[in-house]
Amino acid sequence: AVGEKWWKNSIIYQIYPASFKDSNGDGIGDIQGIISSLDYISSLGVDVIWLCPMYDSPQIDMGYDVADYENVYPPYGTVQDMEVLIDACHRRGLRIILDLVVNHTSDQHKWFKESRSSKTNPKRDWYIWKPAKYDENGQRQPPNNWRSIFGGSAWEWDEQTEEYYLHLFCVEQPDVNWENAETRKAIYDSAMEFWLQKGVDGFRVDTVNMYSKHPEYANAPILDPKSTTQPAFSLFCNGPRIHEYLGEMNDILSKYDAMTVGELPNTHTLEGVLRYVSAAENQLSMVFQFDLVDLGMGKDYKFLTTIPGWTLRDLKAAVKSAQDVIKGTDAWTTVFMENHDQGRSVSRFGSDKTPELRVRSAKMLAMMQGTLSGTQFIYQGQEIGMVNAPKEWTIDEYKDIDSLNYYHMTRQVTNNDPVELEKAMVSLQHLARDHSRLPMQWNADVNAGFSSSSAKPWMRPHDNYPDINVSLQEKDQDSVLSFWKQMNQLRKEYADLMVYGEFEILDEANQSVFTFTKKSKTRSLIVILNFSETVQSFEKPGTDRDWKLLVGNVEDPQEALQAFEGRVFLA
Ligand code: TEU
Ligand code: CA
DSSP states (O other), X not given: OTXXXXXXXXXXXXXXXXXXXXXXXXXXXXXXHHHHTHHHHHHTTOOEEEEOOOEEOOOTTTTSSOSEEEEEOTTTOOHHHHHHHHHHHHHTTOEEEEEEOOSBXXXXXXXXXXXXXXXXXXXXXXXXXXXXXXXXXXXXXXXXXXXXXXXXXXXXXXXXXXXXXXXXXXXXXXXXXXXXXXXXXXXXXXXXXXXXXXXXXXXXXXTTTOSSOOTTOOOOOOSOTTOSOBOOHHHHSSOTTXXXXXXXXXXXXXXXXXXXXXXXXXOOSHHHHHHHHBGGGOSOSEEEEOTTTTTTSOTTSSOOSSOOOOOHHHHHHHHHHHHGGGTTSSBOOEEOSOOTTSOOHHHHHSOOXXXXXXXXXXXXXXXXXXXXXXXXXXXXXXXXXXXXOOTTOOGGGOOOHHHHHHHHHHHHHTTTOHHHHHHHHHHHHHHOGGGGGSOOOOSSSGGGXXXXXXXXXXXXXXXXXXXXXHHHHHTOTTSHHHHHHHHHHHHHHTHHHHTTOEEEESOTTOSSEEEEEEEOSSOEEEEEEEOSSSOBOOOOOOOSSOOEEEEESSSSOXXXXXXXXXXXXXX
C-alpha cells in the first residue's frame, strides 16, 4: 500500500556466510564470495539480504559468540570487505541487514575478559555473576537449576574469582548484564551504531526476548525429575525490563529508518507478541514466531525417545498464529519456514522421497509462503529445494555445538550404549541445525561449486548436488528455482493480496488439504494446497465471480489434486 514502510513488502534472502560461497578455496564461505554472487541474488527478485554473524569470533556457536562487534572474522574477510559489500548491495538497489547478537558475547570478548579478571574490575557487573550455593553435604551448587539451551547447567564456575556466571547458551557465551546502563550504552555504540553508520539497513535481532531476566533467579519447576537442571524459559524470556530496553534500541534505530526483525522464541500469546510488534509500542518492526518451525520438534527440542509427528491442522494453526498478528492491528508479521537453526522445509513439510515429489512439494511450499501476509524470508538453498543431510551420515559429519553436546551427553549418560547412540543419531537426523548449514549447491562440480575442487569444505556437501544445484535449475523453466522467481514476481504484482490481504482458512479440519483465501477490498485469491502424498478431491468455494488459475505446480491440472499439488486462483 502507498506510504507503507519499505520493509513491509520486502523479500529478504538469508545468507549463512560459512556455507554460501568460498572465494579463496580455504573451504569456508566468505564476504568476497557473497559479493561475487550478488547478480544471482538480484536475479531471484529479492530486496534485502540478511547476513548471519560475520563478526570476529572463536566460532564455538558459528559466530553467535561475538568476540568483537567492530571486526570481521578473518576467514570471512575484513571490515573493508563489508564496506564494499554494503556499497555493492546499495548500488544494485538491494538493502542489507546484519545479525545483532547482544544477549551474550563470546567469553573471548574483551569486556568479558575484564569482567572475569577480578571481583573489583569496573566491568565485573557487565555480566551476570552470582555466588555459589551449598547443599546439606556442603557441596558447591550453582545459584539455581536453570538448564542451558545447549544442555547442562546455565551456570559456569569461575575458579579464579570463585563465582558462577550465567550462560543461557554454551559456556563460551556469557550473558550480558542488561541491567547495567553503561553496558547497554556500550552495546548500542559497538554492535549497532558502528554498523548503522556504515550504512546497514537494519538487524535481525537474536533471541530478542531474553535480555531481561526475572530478577529473583528462582528455580524452575521440575519437569525432568531425572536431571539436576530444568528448562527455565519462562524465567528468562520476556522479563520485566525487556520493553524498556527495546525502547532505547528503537530510539537509535529510528534515526536511521532501520528495520528490525526479532527472534521471539517461547512467546505464545497474541498479546505477548503484539507487545513487541505493534507500531504504537515502538519496539521492533516484526518478529519471527516459532509456531511453524517448532512443529513436530518435541517439547524441549532434545532428548527425543520417539520422533513426534505433526498434523496439517497443527500447521494451519501455526500459520494462523503469525497471520493473526496483523488482523485488525497496527502490527506487522513475517513469513518463513527455514533458517540456519532448522531442517529443510521440503524434508519436513513436503517430501524428499522421490525427485518428482521433492520438486512438486518444494513448489507447493513456495506457493504457501509466497501468498501469506508479512515480510517474506527465503533461506539460502530453499530457492532450489535443498533437503536434509542423508540419513547415512555419521556423527563425524555434524558440526553444530548443539548436536555435538547432545551426542556426547548421550554417550556419557548411557555409557556408550550403541542402541542409545543409534537413537541419538535418529534424533539428529530429525532435529539437527546442521541440515541447513550444508554448503550451498551452485553446480555439479566437485564440492558443489561452493569451494574449489581441491578444497575441503568445512562441512560436507550433500551427495545430491549433481541433481540439485543452481546452474542446472537456472537453465530449466520448470525448476524449483524458476518457480520461486515466478512467485517473487507475483508477490510484487499482487501485493495487495499476497503481502497485505486478509487471511482466512476455509478447511480448518481437513488433514490433507490446506485451503485459504487472501482478500483485498477489490479482489481475492484462493490458495489450495495438497499436503498429502495421495490424490485429493477439492471444490472451489461458491462465488459469483470467475476464478482464474494464476499459478500451479502441475503441468496439466485435472479435476482432482495430485500429491503435493497446489493451485492459486484469482477472482
Ligand atoms: O537461536 C536461539 C534459539 O532460541 C533457538 O532457535 C536455538 O537455536 C535452539 O533452541 C537450539 O536448540 C539463536 C540463533 O539463531 C542460533 O543460531 C544461536 O545459536 C543462538 O541464538 C545463540 O545465539
Ligand atoms: Ca574462503
